[in-house]
Amino acid sequence: METSNLKNFHKLVRDNIPQIIEKSGGQPKWVNLCKEHRRGALLDKLREEVEELSFSKEKDKFLDEAADVYEVLLALVYERGFLDADLELTAKKKRREKGAFDKFVWLESVNDSKEHDI
Numbered sequence: 001m002e003t004s005n006l007k008n009f010h011k012l013v014r015d016n017i018p019q020i021i022e023k024s025g026g027q028p029k030w031v032n033l034c035k036e037h038r039r040g041a042l043l044d045k046l047r048e049e050v051e052e053l054s055f056s057k058e059k060d061k062f063l064d065e066a067a068d069v070y071e072v073l074l075a076l077v078y079e080r081g082f083l084d085a086d087l088e089l090t091a092k093k094k095r096r097e098k099g100a101f102d103k104f105v106w107l108e109s110v111n112d113s114k115e116h117d118i
Contacts, residue, residue: 011048012041014071038079046072 018028033041049068056062077087099105110116 012045039076042072042076042079046076 012033013030018030021028046069049065049072053062053065053069056065074084074087077084107118
């Protein structure tokens with residue numbers, strides 16, 4: 001009796017993963033997601049990659065996981081109809097107006113009745 005080695009993933013993967021699996025002798029079953037399911041899948045993938053990044057201890061592994069987060073973020077930007085240049089310009093604008101995260105400022109509280117865009 002043949003035992004099944006079927007492993008279910010049900011998650012978004014990089015474009016070349018099915019071919020890589022086939023080359024190593026596996027038989028992947030996959031589909032291209034329709035437009036209505038793409039954003040949710042990308043957001044799930046972003047959460048997955050951010051979690052992996054947060055647990056990365058080794059320097060090389062951290063950079064590898066950061067690249068995955070970046071790639072998924074770019075895919076989300078593209079899915080919404082923007083370009084990576086749009087993201088970069090917006091990041092630069094926000095950096096000029098509000099600063100970056102270089103100084104690690106931790107805001108404890110604000111005693112003010114106004115709404116603040118934080």
